[in-house]
Amino acid sequence: MRILHCLSQIPGKTGSGVYLQAIVREAAGSGFEQAVVCGLPETMPVNETDLAIEPENIFATRFDSNDLPFPVAGMSDVMPYPSTRFSSFDEHRLNLYKKAFSKILTAAVEKFSPDLIHSHHLWILTALCKELFPEIPLVTSVHGTELRQLQLAGHLADKIIEDVQTVEKALTLNHDQRQKVLATYNLSPEQVTVTGTGYRQDLFCSDFCNKEKIPTIIYAGKLSRAKGVLWLVKAFNNLNDNAQLWLAGSGDGPEADEIKTLAIANPRIKLLGALSQPELADRFKQAHIMALPSFYEGLPLVLLEALACNCRVVVTDLPGIRELVTREAVKDGLVNLIPTPPLSGPDILLPENEKTFLLHLEKALITQLENVKKQQFICCHSLQTTLNETGWQQVFRRIKIVYNEVLQKQD
Template sequence: MIRVLHCLSQIPGKTGSGVYLQALVREGRKLGLDQWVICGVPASMSKVEIEELADHHIFPVVFDAPELPFPVAGMSDVMPYPSSRFSAFDRDALTRYERAFAARLKEVVAAVHPEIIHSHHLWLMTALIRRLFPDIPLVATSHGTDLRQLQLADHLALRAISGCQDVDKVMALNQEQKQKIIDFYGLEEHRVVVAGTGFRHDLFNASQCNKGDELTVIYAGKLSRAKGLPWLLEAVAGIENITLKLAGGGEGREAEEIRRQAEKLAPKVELLGALSQEELAEECKKSHIFVLPSFYEGLPLVLLEALACGCRVVITNLPGIQSLFPRQALAAGIISLVPLPRLIGPDVPRDEDLPRFVNNLRVAINKQIDNVRQQQSYCCPPLEERLRENTWERIFARVMEIYREVLEQV
């Protein structure tokens, strides 16, 4: 069976890309793939656990260590754990970063002889892999944050682009992202395919839902301004008789400011902290409305998870978001789209647009509250079919097709 080396430059399971990697490993094991993982972790993490993968198949690159004396570099500027920003990388940090990953990559490739490497993010590590191993088939999944880093850390952009241009196949999350990848990286259209994102239907489903009489709204994601949280809290402050639960973590000043803002609204707002997939599924099953006021996303799999648990949804009208659900779900009022404010760069809203944004959020949430009070449950066969199409089993079937296609070209 195929020998696959998965590569992620940050902690598995803590962000969308980490959950994606874990899902690939889990589904690959079902098909008997031989799999190994290289990932970036802090020195304080004594053990890296990836479901279905033995310890000797996991090879960490350790940060906060002599070779890499700074926290894990995050693909977002605000991560759910202590992290470094690529925008702050100087020549020394870049050299240390590439040297550490190169050493681990060479060691693992020499030991396991992968037939294919699957890297995550069209960024520095993927570019490094291509330079080190030009003859090993390389596929990469873009999670959207790489496109964002091209702007936030533009002094590193050419280094990332030059290596990523030679990736054999790139997997995009949606059609809009595919076009951006083609434009930004100068790739031929046939080398970029839409693979999508998935969710665990064994966890996220409508069975054993316990949506009580007290109306509950839930958010899941990082505690950051780019996720729109300060303005969600402002909007919710003006809505009576609801509870807002914030599921997610964050480090640094931004996250602390959001926590303080949320604590001032207690008990209306509850901070749940970072949750496991199992814990998040339980919270979604108890919640009536899911809200994601983000200014930038790749393709938020948490939206699928919430819909699968019977939540109604309020979400910003992000590029590509409407490809994730059928138009009938919008027409039926299951999903409410909130217009984005104008942005400066990838994810900073213009100040003059924020009062309208807060009001639009409040109106959309109130509309879904009315819908819940009239009828929480809903029936939308096209939405149910779309959810079936986006289980991890279906997504991994597409990934396997890409693996086979690339290997046949060797």
């Protein structure tokens, strides 16, 4: 089987990019022939994408170039690298974007002749795949950020929803997201199936855990307000505790600068920068608590990665989280859920709600720090079952079933 994967941004730098790398790696292990279309800065070599395929089968649309004279357009408004917001797209910029990706897509299909296209996000690139190659079956992984962009870049929404109606299959991360996709995109129930997300079980595990002597909280992700990082730093600063906070990740622009400035002022907070998967696994094995006070998530596999490394968790009570981490883990206190605050739009915390959110976050951190000091060990059987079943090998097995179904229908 020949699969052409399509991602409109840089592989490996965000959740969808890690997902792409994992699926390519699993498919390569199953003997699939593969190529990838992705969006890269003009100066980034294709071999830096860490994709398990030959460089000649990576087709890059180049940003900050003559064809696209602006940074990579990101599916989140704050990316871990210089980026452009889709909300800033006028008709001219949109046409440049479509033209550049159409050129690369056409070259990839002509050279590689895929049996099937697997795109990421129900967004512009997926619509282009169907417009240019209606005869090639199209499977699309939903990551959740496209649902947010439908609100943030509302002037693009109607056309995108119309243009993705004929995708063969949309793959969602959980059942809640499936319901949102059905309601938002008006797809039929037969078009949308849950395949979930996964993590690297070879890296993220309890083997060789060496926890810090000082209680350690870690955050991993983009340094942005939407991820709740600013309030995590503020909450940590309010704690009267001999603990430390690690911030793993990067960001660009005033939001990241604000977070970094506040963090640097506290000697108990360490900025780790962007980490590779092996580096992040090592940090999780040293930390005691993983904090993710985000206002919007698709399905954060970073929670599974941390739990697999024997970290306790503090996370916002977002749709799909209880399903992911299991209700038993919440009941037993291994996972502490923070009430989701009222928001403006998909991910903006209203000033009048900041105080309450901060208090909830502080309380959750204090509770988990106390549990760490008690050296409590919890054996959560349902969580262990989830961890065993959510490796990338299992996720790809479900995706492979979809590939075969789609191709059989075409025959």
